[in-house]
Amino acid sequence: xxLELKKFHLKEKIDLQKKDWVLISIIIFVAGLAFLLHHFxxxxxxxxxTVKVEGEIQGVYSLAEDQVIEINDGTxxxxxxxxxxxxxxxxxxxxxxxxxxxxxxxxxxIICLPNKVVVTVDSSENSEFDAVAQ
Amino acid sequence: MKNEVAYFGVFTALALxxxxxxxxxxxxxxxxxxxxxxxxxIVVIALYKxxxxxxYLLSVVRVLLAGxxxxxxxxxxxxxxxALLSLTVMAVLKKAGGFSIIGVSIAGGVFHNIxxxxxxxxxxxxxxxxxxxxxxxxxxxxxxxxxxxxxxxMLRRLAHWRAEG
Numbered sequence: 001x002x003l004e005l006k007k008f009h010l011k012e013k014i015d016l017q018k019k020d021w022v023l024i025s026i027i028i029f030v031a032g033l034a035f036l037l038h039h040f041x042x043x044x045x046x047x048x049x050t051v052k053v054e055g056e057i058q059g060v061y062s063l064a065e066d067q068v069i070e071i072n073d074g075t076x077x078x079x080x081x082x083x084x085x086x087x088x089x090x091x092x093x094x095x096x097x098x099x100x101x102x103x104x105x106x107x108x109x110i111i112c113l114p115n116k117v118v119v120t121v122d123s124s125e126n127s128e129f130d131a132v133a134q
Numbered sequence: 135m136k137n138e139v140a141y142f143g144v145f146t147a148l149a150l151x152x153x154x155x156x157x158x159x160x161x162x163x164x165x166x167x168x169x170x171x172x173x174x175x176i177v178v179i180a181l182y183k184x185x186x187x188x189x190y191l192l193s194v195v196r197v198l199l200a201g202x203x204x205x206x207x208x209x210x211x212x213x214x215x216x217a218l219l220s221l222t223v224m225a226v227l228k229k230a231g232g233f234s235i236i237g238v239s240i241a242g243g244v245f246h247n248i249x250x251x252x253x254x255x256x257x258x259x260x261x262x263x264x265x266x267x268x269x270x271x272x273x274x275x276x277x278x279x280x281x282x283x284x285x286x287x288m289l290r291r292l293a294h295w296r297a298e299g
Contacts, residue, residue, distance in 0.1 A: 020237030023227075024275065027244055031271035038265045 047104070049085045051078065052118040061085075063104065063121070075115045085119060087112065141184065145192050146199070149176040153200035168273040171246060171281060173200065177221060178239050178285040183292065186225055193217045208257075212250045219249030235289060236282030243278025244271055 047063045053072050061069060061080060068088075069078040076097065077089035086102035087110050097112035109120040152172040159170070173196055180189040197217050201210030224242040227233045233241075247270035254266075 015234060016236055017232055017234050019232040020234050020240070023233065023237050023241060027240070027271055027275050031268040031275075034271070035268035038268070 047083070047106070048122055049078070049080070049103070050120050050122045052120070054116045060122070071117055071119075072115055076112055076117050078119060085110070085121065087117075087119065090115065138184075138188075142188055142192065145176060145180055145184065146195055149173045149192060149196040150199050150203075152176055153196065153204065157204050168269070168277075170277050171243065174220070174239075174242060174246065175281050175284050175288070177217070178224070178235070178242060178281060179288055179292070181221070181224055181228060181238070182235070182285075182289055189225075190218075190221060193221050211257075212253050215253040216246040216249040219252075220246035234282075235286045236279060239282030239285055240275055240278035243276075243281060244274030247271070247274040 048060050049063060050060050051058045051069070051071055058071060059069070061067065061078075063080055063083045063085060066081045067079075069080070070076075071078055075091050076087055079086050079088045084102035084104040087097045087100065090098050090112055092112060092114035094114070097110050097117070100110045103110055103119070103121050106121055109118060111118050150173075152175060156169060156172045159172075177189065177193055177196070180192050184192075194214065194217070197210060197213040201207075201213060205213070220242040223245040224238050227238050227241050251266060251270055
């Protein structure tokens with residue numbers, strides 16, 4: 001059978017119409033707006049770390065703002081940068097907490113046993129969804 | 135009548151195959167949950183080629199079958215919300231007129247993601263997932279555009295074909 005592509009005469013519109021461009025503009029506008037809103041207003045909801053010493057909460061710090069926190073009068077130094085928390089200094093001999101990688105996702109923690117310091121991320125914000133939709 | 139049943143079967147089979155092909159393509163957009171949505175190609179074509187009622191049925195059957203075969207309980211709920219909202223918006227835009235196939239498909243892609251986001255909000259019980267909105271809108275725009283162009287080319291070649299047979 002000869003395959004022929006007959007002249008296209010769908011009754012529907014083929015090329016992008018004016019309304020399409022309006023639709024695309026609206027989507028981009030809303031996306032941009034949502035991004036800006038989240039960037040400027042929702043920043044504080046970007047997750048936080050809880051610092052515990054001997055099981056008692058010493059402080060809760062936002063991951064959104066860069067800061068350096070001295071835990072336990074300086075036995076451990078917690079540095080928050082670019083939404084991740086990392087212990088950068090400790091007076092303990094083994095430095096295990098310093099060697100642990102920076103944390104940012106919900107439930108991750110850095111623990112310093114000698115000083116009984118536990119740093120945990122407490123927000124569902126950055127947790128990765130594990131259900132995959134088809 | 136006989137033909138309609140047969141065509142519906144073919145559409146379902148195609149949608150299912152595309153769902154399967156989708157799981158084979160190792161395209162990663164670097165963002166979890168973002169994918170091309172090849173099966174939507176069939177839904178868009180069904181929207182233009184068969185009755186709306188059947189397009190809905192096709193969409194639901196497709197999601198259930200693909201969900202049971204390749205997914206899980208959660209993925210079915212997510213997909214169903216996305217697929218139904220997406221098809222509804224596409225049908226409305228098509229009926230409203232003035233939109234090209236690409237425009238209709240873009241709206242479908244975007245609202246597919248929005249529907250899933252709503253379910254995610256209900257499941258996680260937080261509005262915090264809203265931070266994902268810009269990503270999902272942009273992703274829906276791009277994938278909807280690709281699917282729209284593909285649908286247009288397919289519809290162009292099916293211009294003389296009618297399901298009523």
